[in-house]
Amino acid sequence: MISRIFDNLLGRGSAAVTVPPMDGALKPNNQLENLQPGIPAAQVDDIVEWKGEPLWSDGATLVSRSGVQAELPSVITALAALDDTLVVATLDDGLILLGGDYQRAEIAWATPITNVTAISVDQSGVILFCTGSQTNAPNEWRRDLMETNQSGMIGRANPKTGEVRILAKNLRYPSGIATTASGSIVYSEAWASHIVEMSADGSNAQIIFDEIPGYPGRLCRQENGTFWLSVFAPRNPLIEFVLREPAYRKAMLQEVAPEFWIAPHFYSGRYFNEPMQGGALKQMGILKPWAPTRSYGLVIELSSTFIPLRSFHSRTGGSRHGITSALQSGNTLWMACRGNGEILEMQLVEKGKAL
């Protein structure tokens, strides 16, 4: 208690409004910005390889390169492939299974699975899922952050038996999950800006990648054991400051339209009345190089030991912000860019370079 008072007074510890630096393998570049225009997908969210080609969610529809494949009654919040079955999480129906012809398979889960932000399938065919928050749906993620909730969960759902088991709870918005070659589970905790590894039974949880300069989202493991991590929004000192001011946040949530909250976003700079516009960002119509941003585009490749190897960026002045998912298929990296509403395609060459 006393240390918190001192921290608040001196701006230290929990009251420090500091943000980890983007350097080393996270050194900013413009590789996302330099890509060719992608496939339009206004509400794109997750992307998965199914039947040998990328398939993505765009609002309530499932889309591939050849066009819309299916339309579901509710907005899709996560995708995963389980052999010939597509595992889909939606806002209204929770976790559902679709067959090869996109027909919904009947499954009765022992307990309802809602607010799913990410799904993965382990080697035994069991579904691993992240519930971002017990109180806010995935499309309300900004509210969840501003309420500083800690009600996320990681669970296992067996599609053969309908059994559901919670492996970890009271998490700070888990939003990405994958398994490692050794069978352990890794998940990203967005509001804590770190990645955690735990045993398949949920024990021995430990942080393996900390101090991410943004909010980490979905994780995608490659055949060679490396991972792609999508960072869907950046941290910045102003937002960190707002996050430690409960009275201000409460008033902001009640009185200000969500679009104009001082909070991270998939995109920014579209409206003149956004926070941090005008002189804070631009001078004489030119974006300041040091301008803080509420949105950013960032995809990180992590080694099998979770050391960053390289990263692709779209910086403050760019538009390819809000990367919510990434998938490598052969030498192509597919990325869901929610901020600009498009599916991006990047040809990967040797490490550190992209066409």
Next chain:
Amino acid sequence: MTVPVVEMLDVTKEFHGNPAIRNVSFDLRPGEIHSLLGENGAGKSTLTKMIAGVHEPTKGQVQYLGKPVSFSSPQEALENGIAMVFQETNLVPSLTVAQNLELGNEKLLNRLRGLYISAQQFLQSLSFEVDPTALVSQLGAAQKQMVEIARAVRHNARVIIFDEPTATLTPEEKHHFFNLVERLKNDGVSIIFISHALEEALNISDRITILRDGMHVITDDASNFDRDTIIQHMVGRNLTDELYGKDKVKRQTRPLGKRVLSVQNLSMGSMVRNTSFSVFEGQVTGVFGLIGSGRTETFKIVAGVNKRNLFHGGEVRLDGKPVRYRVPRQAILDGIVYVTEDRKIEGFFETKSIAENIYSGLIGADLNQKSVVSYSEMAALAKTWTDRLNVKAIDNKSKVIELSGGNQQKVVLAKALVQKPKLIILDEPTRGVDVGAIAEIHELIHELATSGLPVVVISSYLPEILSLSDRILVSRQGRIVEEFSIDDATEERIMYAAVH
């Protein structure tokens, strides 16, 4: 033919029977800038000290204005027009700048106001921005050096000997200094210039003399030398490639390891301003910046030597955990070791032996095996490290002050390495170190990084930064402003980032 101002004929100087200078002949012409170069321990300072009356030659003769002389003290040499600006300043810390300038020329009654006015005018005429009323103890190293130079000029010397005068000066101050030297030369003053900065010597000198192991190697016009030939004469072999690896392709960048240190929005007064960066294990992180760019101060905060701002001073995270040290010892116990740029003041106990200095590092980190000083442990430790780092001394009981700059630095490094660091910060690791020892220190730094240790090297010398680093951070006006991978880095790009 003009008569040399100073001429040394077959001079030898021995200390306890060991020759420091052997049969050296040297001459200094009127109005000439003559650079004296050589490795540490080559005998440059000893040679010039014989001119300035600090030492008397054991054999041979010193002539001044064509007559044999034997000055019994620097004061006598000064009275005869020979001034020496020493590497370590000889100012009286408790006196003001003006009083120091006047020291030795005092009248029976001195009026302070008049003293300050004349000192002010004099310093301004040299373009030195130093307050004449300031106490010398309150001045920085560069300003002390300026006062020392001003003092030599003040005494209307006909010969001025500068021993490493530019080591502590900023580029702008160096510019002033070289302008001043040119002016002195035009006024007919003869100058002996001792420096490890070979480019400076090449640019400023009329002639260059090179010494090696106390012996004369060559004297010739500066236009007949280049950097490589100087080094070749200094060490007897071509070290440029070995030292600074002109061919960068030869060296593979070490892969990035785990982030060990994360500095976030760190601030300390006007010296460190909202700076953020990381240091990774298994790599050498080079930090370049001009003097005054806040690079040393930033890392001194990390090491607990300096304190960040009390309010919103930012965060330092070691292995992900926030740390804030009140004293360096806490940092040492956490595995952060800072090797200072000013080894003579902060790096070692000069009157203690090599063994005692190295052992003091062990005690500082609480790693000594016994709770009392163990002389056997001390001796064994000293032997291990002096062998490993190839410290050249009569024995490990020699006082550190008696060693050459390179060997002193090796002792400081040994003292740091016995502390089993998790992060090692080397501030100007080769400043005032001879080229032979530079190669050894560079090799050690590469070894440390290859073994997985995160190493930070702060240096003002671009070829050194380029040859050692896996990634390069550039500091300007109190913050890290640019990061270069070794593939992207060139001297021009780094300097541009440091200046603009």
